[in-house]
Amino acid sequence: xxxxxxxxxxxxxxxxxxxxxxxxxxxxxxxxxxxxxxxxxxxxxxxxxxxxxxxxxxxxxxxxxxxxxxxxxxxxxxxxxxxxxxxxxxxxxxxxxxxxxxxxxxxxxxxxxxxxxxxxxxxxxxxxxxxxxxxxxxxxxxxxxxxxxxxxxxxxxx
Amino acid sequence: xxxxxxxxxxxxxxxxxxxxxxxxxxxxxxxxxxxxxxxxxxxxxxxxxxxxxxxxxxxxxxxxxxxxxxxxxxxxxxxxxxxxxxxxxxxxxxxxxxxxxxxxxxxxxxxxxxxxxxxxxxxxxxxxxxxxxxxxxxxxxxxxxxxxxxxxxxxxxxxxxxxxxxxxxxxxxxxxxxxxxxxxxxxxxxxxxxx
Numbered sequence: 563x564x565x566x567x568x569x570x571x572x573x574x575x576x577x578x579x580x581x582x583x584x585x586x587x588x589x590x591x592x593x594x595x596x597x598x599x600x601x602x603x604x605x606x607x608x609x610x611x612x613x614x615x616x617x618x619x620x621x622x623x624x625x626x627x628x629x630x631x632x633x634x635x636x637x638x639x640x641x642x643x644x645x646x647x648x649x650x651x652x653x654x655x656x657x658x659x660x661x662x663x664x665x666x667x668x669x670x671x672x673x674x675x676x677x678x679x680x681x682x683x684x685x686x687x688x689x690x691x692x693x694x695x696x697x698x699x700x701x702x703x704x705x706x707x708x709x710x711x712x713x714x715x716x717x718x719x720x
Numbered sequence: 721x722x723x724x725x726x727x728x729x730x731x732x733x734x735x736x737x738x739x740x741x742x743x744x745x746x747x748x749x750x751x752x753x754x755x756x757x758x759x760x761x762x763x764x765x766x767x768x769x770x771x772x773x774x775x776x777x778x779x780x781x782x783x784x785x786x787x788x789x790x791x792x793x794x795x796x797x798x799x800x801x802x803x804x805x806x807x808x809x810x811x812x813x814x815x816x817x818x819x820x821x822x823x824x825x826x827x828x829x830x831x832x833x834x835x836x837x838x839x840x841x842x843x844x845x846x847x848x849x850x851x852x853x854x855x856x857x858x859x860x861x862x863x864x865x866x867x868x869x870x871x872x873x874x875x876x877x878x879x880x881x882x883x884x885x886x887x888x889x890x891x892x893x894x895x896x897x898x899x900x901x902x903x904x905x906x907x908x909x910x911x912x913x914x915x
Contacts, residue, residue: 583813625813671799
């Protein structure tokens with residue numbers, strides 16, 4: 563066990579865990595932030611996506627000891643960001659969610675895409691979101707929501 | 721006159737020795753290159769020198785899971801960057817390899833064809849020694865790259881797979897790889913003939 567100082571959604575948090583523990587388990591079990599989901603556990607589905615140092619990161623496979631001092635943003639904190647807010651609003655407007663299990667990861671990846679590519683093409687969306695699986699098949703609505711959020715952002719609404 | 725004859729004979733011997741040594745040096749260089757090539761085409765190296773839009777994984781060199789794509793700089797795309805999983809070091813508890821600046825080699829440094837078959841020894845050699853395609857590295861530069869580049873050295877410290885077993889290593893040790901590269905460079909980086 564070891565003590566780690568983390569910055570999660572702008573707040574300093576301290577955890578005492580085994581250094582090999584994946585970030586996902588620290589978030590869910592130690593910090594009780596259950597918005598980030600466990601899907602596959604091998605970085606193949608994207609349900610566990612958070613931002614680490616601004617990079618969309620699969621929290622299920624990154625040990626806590628590998629994080630250093632990079633700030634962590636989770637679905638619980640994404641609405642504090644203008645792009646994150648726009649994406650969440652678009653998700654509601656487009657009624658994207660069906661069962662919802664994968665959607666926090668979908669939103670985190672979509673925000674990462676829109677932060678670097680304000681006018682994403684279909685190919686940009688397919689490639690950036692290609693690692694986020696949705697068993698309900700909400701992909702058409704996800705695509706529409708990303709385009710809607712992009713339009714809102716480019717209009718100056720975010 | 722005997723002195724002149726002796727001098728001419730000595731010159732002839734030196735020229736003959738030089739003529740004999742030149743092709744031998746090249747042949748030795750090519751032999752050293754073949755050792756280098758055996759490492760470059762091992763999965764730990766060639767999996768990230770693809771000719772396609774994606775990296776490969778495993779000793780069977782299958783397409784990388786999770787629909788990972790190359791991206792404009794060989795580092796993936798915004799929602800799916802290499803760095804979103806691959807950290808600065810191996811994560812043995814989860815089986816994810818890591819190293820500094822994890823990325824795909826650029827397409828001009830591909831060592832495979834678009835059907836994922838390794839290029840020939842001659843083709844890889846030509847690519848590696850083409851300074852318009854190798855970041856303008858000369859022979860000593862290539863040697864230094866093989867000696868020091870973190871992602872090159874990672875091949876000999878590839879960590880554990882998700883099942884907890886060790887990833888296989890290239891066919892030579894890093895020391896043997898460097899020694900072979902040095903012999904090849906000192907021979908003038910000769911390439912095999914052929915396609």
